[in-house]
Amino acid sequence: MEMIKRKVAVLGSTGSVGTQAIDALSVTDCEYVLLTGGRNIKLLADQARQTKVPLVAVPDEKTAVELRGLLAGESVKVLGGEGAVCEAIRECGADLFVHSIAGMAGIPAALEVSKTGARLAIANKEAIISLGDIIFDNVRKYGGELIPVDSEHSAIFQCLMTSGAVDAKGGSRPEIVKRILLTASGGPFFGKKREELQKVTPEMALAHPTWKMGPKITIDCATLMNKGFEIIEAARLFHVDIDKIEVLVHRQSIIHSMVEYIDTTVMAQLGTPDMRHCVRYALTYPERMTVKEPGLDFPALARLTFDAPDREAFPLLDTAVSAYKMGTTAPAALIAADEEAVSAFIGGKIGFTAISDTVAEAMVKYTPDTVYTAESVFEAEKEAREIAKQIISKY
Amino acid sequence: MEMIKRKVAVLGSTGSVGTQAIDALSVTDCEYVLLTGGRNIKLLADQARQTKVPLVAVPDEKTAVELRGLLAGESVKVLGGEGAVCEAIRECGADLFVHSIAGMAGIPAALEVSKTGARLAIANKEAIISLGDIIFDNVRKYGGELIPVDSEHSAIFQCLMTSGAVDAKGGSRPEIVKRILLTASGGPFFGKKREELQKVTPEMALAHPTWKMGPKITIDCATLMNKGFEIIEAARLFHVDIDKIEVLVHRQSIIHSMVEYIDTTVMAQLGTPDMRHCVRYALTYPERMTVKEPGLDFPALARLTFDAPDREAFPLLDTAVSAYKMGTTAPAALIAADEEAVSAFIGGKIGFTAISDTVAEAMVKYTPDTVYTAESVFEAEKEAREIAKQIISKY
Numbered sequence: 001m002e003m004i005k006r007k008v009a010v011l012g013s014t015g016s017v018g019t020q021a022i023d024a025l026s027v028t029d030c031e032y033v034l035l036t037g038g039r040n041i042k043l044l045a046d047q048a049r050q051t052k053v054p055l056v057a058v059p060d061e062k063t064a065v066e067l068r069g070l071l072a073g074e075s076v077k078v079l080g081g082e083g084a085v086c087e088a089i090r091e092c093g094a095d096l097f098v099h100s101i102a103g104m105a106g107i108p109a110a111l112e113v114s115k116t117g118a119r120l121a122i123a124n125k126e127a128i129i130s131l132g133d134i135i136f137d138n139v140r141k142y143g144g145e146l147i148p149v150d151s152e153h154s155a156i157f158q159c160l161m162t163s164g165a166v167d168a169k170g171g172s173r174p175e176i177v178k179r180i181l182l183t184a185s186g187g188p189f190f191g192k193k194r195e196e197l198q199k200v201t202p203e204m205a206l207a208h209p210t211w212k213m214g215p216k217i218t219i220d221c222a223t224l225m226n227k228g229f230e231i232i233e234a235a236r237l238f239h240v241d242i243d244k245i246e247v248l249v250h251r252q253s254i255i256h257s258m259v260e261y262i263d264t265t266v267m268a269q270l271g272t273p274d275m276r277h278c279v280r281y282a283l284t285y286p287e288r289m290t291v292k293e294p295g296l297d298f299p300a301l302a303r304l305t306f307d308a309p310d311r312e313a314f315p316l317l318d319t320a321v322s323a324y325k326m327g328t329t330a331p332a333a334l335i336a337a338d339e340e341a342v343s344a345f346i347g348g349k350i351g352f353t354a355i356s357d358t359v360a361e362a363m364v365k366y367t368p369d370t371v372y373t374a375e376s377v378f379e380a381e382k383e384a385r386e387i388a389k390q391i392i393s394k395y
Numbered sequence: 396m397e398m399i400k401r402k403v404a405v406l407g408s409t410g411s412v413g414t415q416a417i418d419a420l421s422v423t424d425c426e427y428v429l430l431t432g433g434r435n436i437k438l439l440a441d442q443a444r445q446t447k448v449p450l451v452a453v454p455d456e457k458t459a460v461e462l463r464g465l466l467a468g469e470s471v472k473v474l475g476g477e478g479a480v481c482e483a484i485r486e487c488g489a490d491l492f493v494h495s496i497a498g499m500a501g502i503p504a505a506l507e508v509s510k511t512g513a514r515l516a517i518a519n520k521e522a523i524i525s526l527g528d529i530i531f532d533n534v535r536k537y538g539g540e541l542i543p544v545d546s547e548h549s550a551i552f553q554c555l556m557t558s559g560a561v562d563a564k565g566g567s568r569p570e571i572v573k574r575i576l577l578t579a580s581g582g583p584f585f586g587k588k589r590e591e592l593q594k595v596t597p598e599m600a601l602a603h604p605t606w607k608m609g610p611k612i613t614i615d616c617a618t619l620m621n622k623g624f625e626i627i628e629a630a631r632l633f634h635v636d637i638d639k640i641e642v643l644v645h646r647q648s649i650i651h652s653m654v655e656y657i658d659t660t661v662m663a664q665l666g667t668p669d670m671r672h673c674v675r676y677a678l679t680y681p682e683r684m685t686v687k688e689p690g691l692d693f694p695a696l697a698r699l700t701f702d703a704p705d706r707e708a709f710p711l712l713d714t715a716v717s718a719y720k721m722g723t724t725a726p727a728a729l730i731a732a733d734e735e736a737v738s739a740f741i742g743g744k745i746g747f748t749a750i751s752d753t754v755a756e757a758m759v760k761y762t763p764d765t766v767y768t769a770e771s772v773f774e775a776e777k778e779a780r781e782i783a784k785q786i787i788s789k790y
Binding site for chain 2: 158159161162163164176178179181248255258260261262263264265266267268269270271272277280281284286287288289290291293294295296298299301302303304305306307308
């Protein structure tokens with residue numbers, strides 16, 4: 001296989017996905033053209049030296065000044081301030097962007113990349129959930145590509161490849177898909193009922209069994225909000241009716257998701273739970289590269305199990321589907337309401353089950369905008385945060 | 396989806412795969428142009444009337460005469476005698492041949508179809524094992540297609556489709572395949588040691604847990620010879636090094652096989668154990684068609700298990716790999732020796748473990764031909780039968 005030497009930008013390179021992306025790419029011969037980070041400038045400076053990247057951007061001017069100090073003597077340009085990340089995206093000339101900025105803060109960067117005509121390997125859920133259709137329109141208009149890096153969506157993407165039911169350029173054939181089976185580890189509280197969940201503390205919730213992740217997404221995994229987000233993400237990414245997306249609890253996290261076709265054939269993608277594989281697939285797609293990590297040992301695994309999710313104990317699965325069906329800006333409002341609720345839980349202001357109560361109540365109170373644009377989405381975010389904060393203040 | 400109305404020939408239509416093929420095709424709008432059968436002429440006549448096929452062929456002139464009697468008054472031509480099936484294949488104008496003639500008797504038909512430029516949906520293992528390379532040469536030369544109908548090989552085919560590692564025209568990319576994981580139900584005697592297997596009677600062996608099949612293949616499933624054949628079949632069909640093909644015991648027969656790529660990603664194909672799905676996929680490939688049968692219910696399945704095969708209790712797995720490595724005519728000799736051994740077991744002449752002993756000994760005594768042609772393969776068949784009969788006569 002002739003591998004193209006790609007010019008790569010890693011957005012959010014110091015986060016948990018970003019560091020894994022750099023680790024994954026370290027065994028490839030890609031050339032780094034841009035790294036962006038947030039507050040962890042010590043690590044960002046280390047990464048800049050290690051990757052010999054010529055351009056670094058941070059969204060804060062003061063941080064940029066500090067970073068320039070840390071990188072004194074290196075031939076690297078540091079951009080800082082509001083708009084610096086987007087400016088760097090336009091300027092860097094990458095043909096692959098790994099987008100691993102966490103949260104809604106990553107939305108502007110996703111929009112910017114979608115206009116470059118480059119390949120967008122996206123780990124940021126929020127951009128797809130809030131503005132997936134607009135991002136896809138841009139991908140098609142500017143001739144770019146979009147490949148999910150989330151393990152479940154990378155799996156679904158690969159399962160759909162079997163019958164050409166997806167491509168990176170925004171093509172899809174939802175008519176041959178009967179169901180998407182989105183697997184879920186079930187989180188640390190699988191099997192617990194609502195009464196038991198009321199006793200869950202932030203410390204308990206922050207211990208996630210399979211993937212090493214930041215605190216916000218770890219709580220989202222515990223409430224299954226993350227899986228709810230992934231339902232919406234799958235609907236947006238693969239243009240499949242959201243009612244065809246089923247969540248299946250699979251405790252071992254070996255099957256990363258499945259697709260059932262109209263002929264009842266099920267295709268599954270399996271692997272070790274390692275985000276680096278998804279990053280490499282996004283890099284090499286439609287090709288694959290040899291990796292040195294060991295593969296699955298099925299006799300050692302011995303068994304894979306399946307359970308239906310408990311939608312009463314974990315109501316955010318249904319809240320997510322409802323939010324998607326409300327349309328336009330509602331999914332963005334859902335994310336914002338959840339960010340506030342999780343933040344309040346981690347801060348000790350509300351209990352664990354109050355997260356789902358708060359989000360559900362916020363979505364009842366929220367009315368989606370009649371317009372669906374980047375601007376209306378940002379407005380929705382602000383509005384939903386206010387609604388959520390008001391609900392939280394009453395606890 | 397625009398479905399092409401296909402002209403279909405079903406070879407061996409009265410066998411277990413053949414009847415399922417006709418059942419599978421009954422929900423499509425294909426046009427039957429040829430049926431062929433053997434001794435079950437009552438069923439063949441019924442099928443001819445039901446499908447309104449204009450041409451039927453049987454390999455025996457006397458049978459043809461009887462069949463003409465049964466079909467008196469119908470507008471159907473009946474060919475009979477040696478060469479009648481091949482003549483009908485050339486004459487019928489099918490663009491899809493479902494080849495479900497059992498055993499080595501199906502080899503001439505497979506060769507004949509491979510020269511028509513039509514699509515060959517092949518359930519006959521023996522032709523692929525004995526002459527796969529020659530059949531593929533013909534498929535490429537005459538612009539035909541070949542799609543496996545065996546559930547495992549259909550599964551592998553679909554898994555390889557994910558990364559374009561196979562196509563129906565004989566294309567393959569074995570360099571991106573790390574392993575093929577060929578699943579096996581383990582047969583009715585899974586878990587038993589050699590000592591226990593010595594007590595197995597034909598009656599015990601003829602009760603197979605999952606698939607309804609003829610007696611010869613049922614015994615081959617019990618000895619795992621069938622899985623050994625499938626290893627060779629997979630090596631031939633997908634041009635993958637035989638040492639990359641691993642047998643994995645999966646008792647539930649839900650995962651029909653898997654492929655591990657060089658990046659450690661595993662793609663699996665799952666479904667209800669129903670041969671009709673494989674027939675329909677071969678018909679509609681690369682498309683899929685809606686079927687009314689229910690799909691898999693994963694929470695109801697609850698678990699899928701994996702075990703390594705016991706290669707001491709079931710030595711024919713290794714005998715098969717060795718036979719393949721001996722090259723040229725050895726795989727054909729393996730089939731012939733096994734047919735004799737199984738026949739002797741069913742006839743009460745030898746015990747269950749003597750099947751594998753006989754086959755192994757026959758392969759030690761057999762020397763492969765230096766030439767690899769249809770003729771040398773037919774010679775090998777005769778020679779191996781003689782060797783096996785001599786071994787059997789000493790029990």
